[in-house]
Amino acid sequence: xxxxxxxxxxxxxxxxxxxxxxxxxxxxxxxxxxxxxxxxxxxxxxxxxxxxxxxxxxxxxxxxxxxxxxxxxxxxxxxxxxxxxxxxxxxxxxxxxxxxxxxxxxxxxxxxxxxxxxxxxxxxxxxxxxxxxxxxxxxxxxxxxxxxxxxxxxxxxxxxxxxxxxxxxxxxxxxxxxxxxxxxxxxxxxxxxxxxxxxxxxxxxxxxxxxxxxxxxxxxxxxxxxxxxxxxxxxxxxxxxxxxxxxxxxxxxxxxxxxxxxxxxxxxxxxxxxxxxxxxxxxxxxxxxxxxxxxxxxxxxxxxxxxxxxxxxxxxxxxxxxxxxxxxxxxxxxxxxxxxxxxxxxxxxxxxxxxxxxxxxxxxxxxxxxxxxxxxxxxxxx
Numbered sequence: 001x002x003x004x005x006x007x008x009x010x011x012x013x014x015x016x017x018x019x020x021x022x023x024x025x026x027x028x029x030x031x032x033x034x035x036x037x038x039x040x041x042x043x044x045x046x047x048x049x050x051x052x053x054x055x056x057x058x059x060x061x062x063x064x065x066x067x068x069x070x071x072x073x074x075x076x077x078x079x080x081x082x083x084x085x086x087x088x089x090x091x092x093x094x095x096x097x098x099x100x101x102x103x104x105x106x107x108x109x110x111x112x113x114x115x116x117x118x119x120x121x122x123x124x125x126x127x128x129x130x131x132x133x134x135x136x137x138x139x140x141x142x143x144x145x146x147x148x149x150x151x152x153x154x155x156x157x158x159x160x161x162x163x164x165x166x167x168x169x170x171x172x173x174x175x176x177x178x179x180x181x182x183x184x185x186x187x188x189x190x191x192x193x194x195x196x197x198x199x200x201x202x203x204x205x206x207x208x209x210x211x212x213x214x215x216x217x218x219x220x221x222x223x224x225x226x227x228x229x230x231x232x233x234x235x236x237x238x239x240x241x242x243x244x245x246x247x248x249x250x251x252x253x254x255x256x257x258x259x260x261x262x263x264x265x266x267x268x269x270x271x272x273x274x275x276x277x278x279x280x281x282x283x284x285x286x287x288x289x290x291x292x293x294x295x296x297x298x299x300x301x302x303x304x305x306x307x308x309x310x311x312x313x314x315x316x317x318x319x320x321x322x323x324x325x326x327x328x329x330x331x332x333x334x335x336x337x338x339x340x341x342x343x344x345x346x347x348x349x350x351x352x353x354x355x356x357x358x359x360x361x362x363x364x365x366x367x368x369x370x371x372x373x374x375x376x377x378x379x380x381x382x
Contacts, residue, residue: 023280024059033054037180044180044335047152050268054078054275058242065276081273085168086160090270091153092234097263097299098365099218099242100255100325102333106359108213109206112313113325117363119309121371123148125300127294134290140164142375143171144291148298149368150332152176156274157235158372161381169277170288176274182335184294187343189303190327198314199347201322206310214247225370232373232380239365290348303327306360330359331364 034052038045058065058078065082068075084090107113124145131141139162146155155175159168178185191199218240226233245255310326324344328336340357376382 020059021280023284027059027278027280027283028056030278031059044076044176046264046267047176047271048180050271051173051275055173055278056275057272058276058279062279065279078273078276081269082276084269085156085273086165087232088157088160090266090273091157092238092271093262093266094153095235095369096242097258097266098333099239100245100259100263102243102246102362102365103358104217104243104362105209105214106206106355107362108209108217110356110359113359114363114367115313116309116326116360117329117331117365117367118305119326120302120306120331120364121149121332122305123298123300124368124371126301127298130297131290134151134294136290138240139379140167142379143167144294145298146368146372146375147171147175147178147291147295148302148330149371150175150179150299150302150336150366151365151368152179152274153270153371154235154331154368156270158375161343161376162379166282167287169274169279169282170291171295172218172274173278173283174292176271177292178295178299179332179335181290182330182332183339183342185299186303186336186339188329189300190307190324190343191338193304193307194311194323195330196214196347198311198323199344200351201215201314201319202348202351203320203322203325203353206355211247211249215244217241218247221366225373227367229370229373229377231376232369235369236366239369250375299330300360302330306330306364322353322356324350325353325357325360328359328361329364329367331361331368333361333365334358336364336375337361 031052034048034055038048038052039045064076065078068079093323127145127148128141131144132138136144143159143162143164146158149357152175156168156172159165159171222237222240225236242258245251245258304324306329307323310321310323314321314323322344324340328340330336337354337357341352341354344351344353
Protein backbone atom coordinates (compact mmCIF):
# COMPACT_ATOMS: atom_id res chain seq x y z
CA UNK A 1 0.00 0.00 0.00
CA UNK A 2 2.83 2.34 0.87
CA UNK A 3 4.44 1.66 -2.52
CA UNK A 4 1.16 2.45 -4.33
CA UNK A 5 0.82 5.74 -2.44
CA UNK A 6 4.43 6.63 -3.23
CA UNK A 7 3.89 5.86 -6.94
CA UNK A 8 0.71 7.92 -7.09
CA UNK A 9 2.47 10.76 -5.26
CA UNK A 10 5.33 10.70 -7.76
CA UNK A 11 2.85 10.76 -10.64
CA UNK A 12 1.03 13.72 -9.10
CA UNK A 13 4.32 15.57 -8.67
CA UNK A 14 4.98 15.21 -12.39
CA UNK A 15 1.61 16.58 -13.53
CA UNK A 16 1.17 20.16 -14.67
CA UNK A 17 -1.52 20.65 -12.01
CA UNK A 18 1.15 20.43 -9.32
CA UNK A 19 3.65 22.71 -11.05
CA UNK A 20 1.65 25.63 -12.43
CA UNK A 21 0.49 28.80 -10.69
CA UNK A 22 -2.50 31.06 -11.33
CA UNK A 23 -0.69 33.08 -14.01
CA UNK A 24 -0.25 30.02 -16.19
CA UNK A 25 -3.98 29.36 -16.07
CA UNK A 26 -4.67 32.98 -17.09
CA UNK A 27 -2.39 32.59 -20.11
CA UNK A 28 -4.05 29.28 -21.00
CA UNK A 29 -7.39 31.11 -21.06
CA UNK A 30 -5.85 33.82 -23.26
CA UNK A 31 -4.67 31.07 -25.63
CA UNK A 32 -8.24 29.73 -25.76
CA UNK A 33 -9.53 33.22 -26.63
CA UNK A 34 -6.99 33.55 -29.46
CA UNK A 35 -7.95 30.13 -30.80
CA UNK A 36 -11.62 31.12 -30.67
CA UNK A 37 -10.98 34.36 -32.58
CA UNK A 38 -8.91 32.55 -35.19
CA UNK A 39 -11.24 29.58 -35.73
CA UNK A 40 -14.70 31.01 -35.07
CA UNK A 41 -14.16 34.51 -36.49
CA UNK A 42 -11.37 33.88 -39.01
CA UNK A 43 -9.07 36.55 -37.51
CA UNK A 44 -5.76 35.81 -39.26
CA UNK A 45 -5.92 32.06 -38.46
CA UNK A 46 -2.58 31.34 -40.16
CA UNK A 47 -0.94 33.50 -37.51
CA UNK A 48 -3.14 33.20 -34.44
CA UNK A 49 -3.54 29.40 -34.44
CA UNK A 50 0.22 28.60 -34.13
CA UNK A 51 0.78 31.57 -31.78
CA UNK A 52 -2.08 30.51 -29.51
CA UNK A 53 -0.96 26.89 -29.49
CA UNK A 54 2.60 27.88 -28.63
CA UNK A 55 1.17 30.00 -25.80
CA UNK A 56 -0.89 27.05 -24.60
CA UNK A 57 2.02 24.60 -24.60
CA UNK A 58 4.56 26.84 -22.87
CA UNK A 59 2.15 27.56 -20.03
CA UNK A 60 1.43 23.86 -19.52
CA UNK A 61 5.02 22.69 -19.97
CA UNK A 62 7.48 25.60 -19.47
CA UNK A 63 10.48 23.39 -20.27
CA UNK A 64 9.43 23.36 -23.92
CA UNK A 65 11.30 26.71 -23.98
CA UNK A 66 14.19 25.52 -21.82
CA UNK A 67 17.46 27.36 -22.46
CA UNK A 68 20.16 25.66 -24.52
CA UNK A 69 23.23 24.36 -22.72
CA UNK A 70 26.71 25.79 -23.27
CA UNK A 71 27.28 23.19 -25.96
CA UNK A 72 24.08 24.25 -27.73
CA UNK A 73 22.25 21.09 -26.68
CA UNK A 74 19.64 20.19 -24.11
CA UNK A 75 17.13 22.92 -24.90
CA UNK A 76 13.38 22.61 -25.25
CA UNK A 77 11.80 22.05 -28.66
CA UNK A 78 10.59 25.64 -29.11
CA UNK A 79 13.95 27.06 -27.97
CA UNK A 80 15.46 25.72 -31.19
CA UNK A 81 12.67 27.38 -33.19
CA UNK A 82 13.21 30.60 -31.23
CA UNK A 83 16.93 30.70 -32.09
CA UNK A 84 15.86 31.11 -35.72
CA UNK A 85 13.97 34.25 -34.62
CA UNK A 86 16.99 35.57 -32.74
CA UNK A 87 19.20 35.04 -35.79
CA UNK A 88 16.65 36.95 -37.95
CA UNK A 89 16.22 33.93 -40.21
CA UNK A 90 12.47 33.44 -39.92
CA UNK A 91 11.44 37.12 -40.28
CA UNK A 92 13.64 37.44 -43.36
CA UNK A 93 12.19 34.31 -44.94
CA UNK A 94 8.68 35.62 -44.26
CA UNK A 95 9.58 38.75 -46.21
CA UNK A 96 10.79 36.65 -49.12
CA UNK A 97 7.46 34.82 -49.17
CA UNK A 98 5.53 38.10 -49.02
CA UNK A 99 7.58 39.43 -51.94
CA UNK A 100 6.87 36.30 -53.99
CA UNK A 101 3.13 36.79 -53.45
CA UNK A 102 2.95 40.55 -53.94
CA UNK A 103 2.29 42.53 -57.10
CA UNK A 104 4.07 45.89 -56.90
CA UNK A 105 2.32 47.00 -60.09
CA UNK A 106 -0.17 49.36 -58.36
CA UNK A 107 2.71 51.12 -56.61
CA UNK A 108 4.72 51.42 -59.83
CA UNK A 109 1.67 52.71 -61.71
CA UNK A 110 0.93 55.31 -59.03
CA UNK A 111 4.24 56.33 -57.36
CA UNK A 112 2.45 58.93 -55.25
CA UNK A 113 1.28 55.94 -53.17
CA UNK A 114 4.73 56.00 -51.59
CA UNK A 115 3.72 59.17 -49.74
CA UNK A 116 0.71 57.50 -48.13
CA UNK A 117 2.85 54.51 -47.17
CA UNK A 118 5.34 56.91 -45.60
CA UNK A 119 2.63 58.90 -43.81
CA UNK A 120 1.38 55.76 -42.07
CA UNK A 121 4.78 55.46 -40.37
CA UNK A 122 4.04 58.54 -38.24
CA UNK A 123 2.28 56.20 -35.83
CA UNK A 124 5.58 54.48 -35.15
CA UNK A 125 7.32 57.72 -34.19
CA UNK A 126 4.37 58.88 -32.07
CA UNK A 127 4.51 55.64 -30.10
CA UNK A 128 8.31 55.88 -29.84
CA UNK A 129 8.24 59.21 -28.02
CA UNK A 130 5.30 58.11 -25.87
CA UNK A 131 7.22 54.96 -24.88
CA UNK A 132 10.19 57.10 -23.88
CA UNK A 133 7.80 59.12 -21.70
CA UNK A 134 6.66 55.85 -20.07
CA UNK A 135 10.26 55.12 -19.02
CA UNK A 136 11.22 52.55 -21.62
CA UNK A 137 14.80 52.72 -22.89
CA UNK A 138 15.45 54.02 -26.40
CA UNK A 139 15.97 50.51 -27.77
CA UNK A 140 12.83 49.22 -26.05
CA UNK A 141 10.79 52.20 -27.26
CA UNK A 142 11.92 51.60 -30.85
CA UNK A 143 11.07 47.89 -30.65
CA UNK A 144 7.63 48.62 -29.21
CA UNK A 145 6.77 51.45 -31.59
CA UNK A 146 7.34 49.37 -34.73
CA UNK A 147 4.10 47.56 -33.80
CA UNK A 148 2.42 50.55 -35.44
CA UNK A 149 3.41 49.17 -38.82
CA UNK A 150 1.16 46.13 -38.18
CA UNK A 151 4.12 44.01 -39.29
CA UNK A 152 4.92 41.06 -37.03
CA UNK A 153 8.16 39.89 -38.72
CA UNK A 154 9.66 43.41 -38.63
CA UNK A 155 8.70 43.75 -34.95
CA UNK A 156 10.49 40.48 -34.13
CA UNK A 157 13.47 41.41 -36.32
CA UNK A 158 13.98 44.81 -34.67
CA UNK A 159 13.42 43.59 -31.10
CA UNK A 160 16.07 40.90 -31.47
CA UNK A 161 18.53 43.22 -33.25
CA UNK A 162 18.19 45.82 -30.48
CA UNK A 163 18.62 43.21 -27.75
CA UNK A 164 15.08 43.54 -26.40
CA UNK A 165 14.36 39.82 -26.14
CA UNK A 166 12.87 40.42 -22.68
CA UNK A 167 9.95 42.14 -24.38
CA UNK A 168 9.83 40.01 -27.51
CA UNK A 169 6.79 37.97 -26.45
CA UNK A 170 4.49 40.92 -25.67
CA UNK A 171 5.75 42.87 -28.71
CA UNK A 172 5.22 39.99 -31.12
CA UNK A 173 1.80 39.04 -29.74
CA UNK A 174 0.67 42.68 -29.80
CA UNK A 175 1.91 43.12 -33.39
CA UNK A 176 0.19 39.98 -34.66
CA UNK A 177 -2.95 40.73 -32.65
CA UNK A 178 -3.29 44.17 -34.23
CA UNK A 179 -2.60 42.62 -37.65
CA UNK A 180 -5.55 40.31 -37.08
CA UNK A 181 -7.72 43.17 -35.76
CA UNK A 182 -7.15 45.43 -38.80
CA UNK A 183 -10.77 44.87 -40.01
CA UNK A 184 -12.05 45.90 -36.57
CA UNK A 185 -9.89 48.91 -35.67
CA UNK A 186 -9.22 50.61 -39.00
CA UNK A 187 -12.84 51.25 -40.14
CA UNK A 188 -13.51 53.21 -36.93
CA UNK A 189 -10.63 55.60 -37.66
CA UNK A 190 -11.39 55.76 -41.39
CA UNK A 191 -15.05 56.69 -40.92
CA UNK A 192 -14.24 59.23 -38.22
CA UNK A 193 -11.88 61.16 -40.50
CA UNK A 194 -13.73 61.06 -43.84
CA UNK A 195 -17.05 62.30 -45.19
CA UNK A 196 -19.63 60.31 -47.13
CA UNK A 197 -18.71 62.25 -50.25
CA UNK A 198 -15.01 61.37 -49.90
CA UNK A 199 -15.74 57.69 -49.33
CA UNK A 200 -17.70 57.54 -52.60
CA UNK A 201 -14.93 59.01 -54.77
CA UNK A 202 -14.16 56.82 -57.77
CA UNK A 203 -10.56 56.70 -58.89
CA UNK A 204 -9.49 56.33 -62.51
CA UNK A 205 -8.12 52.99 -63.62
CA UNK A 206 -4.38 52.51 -63.11
CA UNK A 207 -2.16 52.45 -66.18
CA UNK A 208 -0.77 49.10 -67.33
CA UNK A 209 2.70 48.35 -65.96
CA UNK A 210 5.20 46.76 -68.33
CA UNK A 211 7.12 43.59 -67.55
CA UNK A 212 10.47 45.39 -67.66
CA UNK A 213 9.23 47.91 -65.05
CA UNK A 214 8.21 45.08 -62.73
CA UNK A 215 11.59 43.36 -63.15
CA UNK A 216 13.62 46.53 -62.61
CA UNK A 217 11.60 47.68 -59.57
CA UNK A 218 12.90 45.13 -57.00
CA UNK A 219 16.46 45.55 -58.26
CA UNK A 220 16.40 49.34 -58.08
CA UNK A 221 14.68 49.42 -54.67
CA UNK A 222 17.24 46.97 -53.27
CA UNK A 223 20.18 49.02 -54.52
CA UNK A 224 18.82 52.41 -53.44
CA UNK A 225 17.46 51.43 -50.01
CA UNK A 226 20.29 49.11 -49.00
CA UNK A 227 22.95 51.60 -50.11
CA UNK A 228 21.40 54.22 -47.84
CA UNK A 229 20.49 51.85 -44.98
CA UNK A 230 22.51 48.62 -45.28
CA UNK A 231 20.89 47.31 -42.10
CA UNK A 232 17.63 46.87 -44.02
CA UNK A 233 19.22 44.30 -46.34
CA UNK A 234 17.87 41.19 -44.55
CA UNK A 235 14.28 42.46 -44.87
CA UNK A 236 14.25 44.61 -48.00
CA UNK A 237 16.67 42.25 -49.77
CA UNK A 238 14.54 39.18 -49.12
CA UNK A 239 11.30 41.04 -49.95
CA UNK A 240 12.68 42.12 -53.29
CA UNK A 241 14.30 38.76 -54.02
CA UNK A 242 10.93 37.07 -53.59
CA UNK A 243 9.34 39.67 -55.86
CA UNK A 244 12.06 39.15 -58.48
CA UNK A 245 11.26 35.42 -58.41
CA UNK A 246 7.67 36.38 -59.22
CA UNK A 247 8.27 38.98 -61.91
CA UNK A 248 11.25 37.49 -63.75
CA UNK A 249 9.08 34.67 -65.07
CA UNK A 250 12.00 32.24 -65.29
CA UNK A 251 12.03 30.69 -61.81
CA UNK A 252 8.46 29.50 -61.32
CA UNK A 253 9.60 26.70 -59.01
CA UNK A 254 11.39 29.17 -56.69
CA UNK A 255 8.40 31.50 -56.64
CA UNK A 256 6.03 28.64 -55.88
CA UNK A 257 8.27 27.34 -53.08
CA UNK A 258 8.82 30.77 -51.52
CA UNK A 259 5.13 31.69 -51.59
CA UNK A 260 3.69 28.33 -50.58
CA UNK A 261 5.62 25.46 -48.97
CA UNK A 262 8.48 27.49 -47.48
CA UNK A 263 6.19 30.32 -46.40
CA UNK A 264 3.86 28.00 -44.50
CA UNK A 265 6.73 26.12 -42.85
CA UNK A 266 8.20 29.40 -41.66
CA UNK A 267 4.80 30.60 -40.38
CA UNK A 268 4.49 27.43 -38.28
CA UNK A 269 7.97 27.83 -36.78
CA UNK A 270 7.63 31.58 -36.25
CA UNK A 271 4.11 31.43 -34.83
CA UNK A 272 4.74 28.64 -32.34
CA UNK A 273 8.05 30.12 -31.16
CA UNK A 274 6.47 33.56 -30.70
CA UNK A 275 3.61 32.03 -28.75
CA UNK A 276 6.10 30.14 -26.63
CA UNK A 277 7.67 33.40 -25.43
CA UNK A 278 4.43 34.25 -23.60
CA UNK A 279 4.98 32.36 -20.39
CA UNK A 280 3.06 33.81 -17.47
CA UNK A 281 6.28 35.05 -15.85
CA UNK A 282 7.27 37.01 -18.95
CA UNK A 283 3.82 38.21 -20.00
CA UNK A 284 1.78 39.11 -16.92
CA UNK A 285 3.30 42.43 -15.89
CA UNK A 286 2.76 46.18 -16.30
CA UNK A 287 5.20 46.39 -19.21
CA UNK A 288 2.91 44.13 -21.25
CA UNK A 289 -0.08 46.38 -20.58
CA UNK A 290 1.97 49.41 -21.64
CA UNK A 291 3.10 47.63 -24.81
CA UNK A 292 -0.45 46.69 -25.78
CA UNK A 293 -1.54 50.31 -25.19
CA UNK A 294 1.40 51.76 -27.13
CA UNK A 295 0.79 49.35 -29.99
CA UNK A 296 -2.82 50.50 -30.23
CA UNK A 297 -1.73 54.15 -30.22
CA UNK A 298 0.86 53.48 -32.93
CA UNK A 299 -1.58 51.58 -35.10
CA UNK A 300 -4.40 54.10 -34.73
CA UNK A 301 -2.13 57.11 -35.38
CA UNK A 302 -0.57 55.35 -38.38
CA UNK A 303 -3.99 54.68 -39.87
CA UNK A 304 -5.11 58.25 -39.17
CA UNK A 305 -1.93 59.71 -40.70
CA UNK A 306 -2.46 57.77 -43.91
CA UNK A 307 -6.09 58.83 -44.17
CA UNK A 308 -5.29 62.49 -43.43
CA UNK A 309 -2.62 62.58 -46.11
CA UNK A 310 -5.16 60.94 -48.42
CA UNK A 311 -7.56 63.79 -47.64
CA UNK A 312 -4.87 66.35 -48.44
CA UNK A 313 -4.07 64.60 -51.72
CA UNK A 314 -7.79 64.44 -52.48
CA UNK A 315 -8.03 68.22 -52.05
CA UNK A 316 -4.89 68.94 -54.10
CA UNK A 317 -6.01 66.61 -56.90
CA UNK A 318 -9.44 68.18 -57.13
CA UNK A 319 -11.23 65.18 -55.66
CA UNK A 320 -9.55 62.47 -57.75
CA UNK A 321 -8.08 60.45 -54.83
CA UNK A 322 -10.24 58.56 -52.34
CA UNK A 323 -8.76 59.18 -48.83
CA UNK A 324 -9.76 55.67 -47.72
CA UNK A 325 -6.78 54.17 -49.54
CA UNK A 326 -4.43 56.08 -47.22
CA UNK A 327 -5.32 53.75 -44.36
CA UNK A 328 -3.70 50.89 -46.28
CA UNK A 329 -0.31 52.50 -45.67
CA UNK A 330 0.20 50.22 -42.68
CA UNK A 331 1.99 47.12 -43.87
CA UNK A 332 -0.59 44.43 -43.15
CA UNK A 333 -0.62 43.05 -46.71
CA UNK A 334 -3.14 42.58 -48.24
CA UNK A 335 -5.63 42.88 -45.39
CA UNK A 336 -5.37 46.66 -44.99
CA UNK A 337 -6.05 47.13 -48.72
CA UNK A 338 -9.09 44.87 -48.44
CA UNK A 339 -10.40 46.98 -45.55
CA UNK A 340 -10.15 50.09 -47.75
CA UNK A 341 -12.18 48.25 -50.39
CA UNK A 342 -14.72 47.01 -47.85
CA UNK A 343 -15.35 50.41 -46.28
CA UNK A 344 -15.62 52.07 -49.69
CA UNK A 345 -18.06 49.45 -50.97
CA UNK A 346 -20.34 50.07 -47.98
CA UNK A 347 -21.09 53.50 -49.44
CA UNK A 348 -20.90 52.54 -53.13
CA UNK A 349 -21.01 48.80 -53.88
CA UNK A 350 -19.76 49.40 -57.42
CA UNK A 351 -16.64 51.33 -56.34
CA UNK A 352 -13.49 49.21 -56.57
CA UNK A 353 -10.60 50.60 -54.52
CA UNK A 354 -8.60 47.41 -53.91
CA UNK A 355 -5.90 47.87 -56.55
CA UNK A 356 -5.55 51.56 -55.72
CA UNK A 357 -5.14 50.68 -52.02
CA UNK A 358 -2.51 48.06 -52.81
CA UNK A 359 -0.11 50.85 -53.76
CA UNK A 360 0.05 52.42 -50.27
CA UNK A 361 -0.16 48.94 -48.75
CA UNK A 362 3.02 47.58 -50.34
CA UNK A 363 4.68 50.98 -49.85
CA UNK A 364 3.94 50.54 -46.15
CA UNK A 365 5.83 47.23 -46.09
CA UNK A 366 8.89 48.97 -47.52
CA UNK A 367 8.37 51.97 -45.22
CA UNK A 368 8.20 49.91 -42.03
CA UNK A 369 11.38 48.05 -42.96
CA UNK A 370 13.11 51.37 -43.66
CA UNK A 371 12.02 52.74 -40.27
CA UNK A 372 13.38 49.59 -38.59
CA UNK A 373 16.69 50.10 -40.41
CA UNK A 374 16.71 53.75 -39.33
CA UNK A 375 16.31 52.78 -35.67
CA UNK A 376 19.14 50.26 -36.02
CA UNK A 377 21.36 52.94 -37.55
CA UNK A 378 20.49 55.38 -34.75
CA UNK A 379 21.52 52.85 -32.10
CA UNK A 380 24.63 51.76 -33.98
CA UNK A 381 23.46 48.22 -34.82
CA UNK A 382 25.01 46.65 -37.90
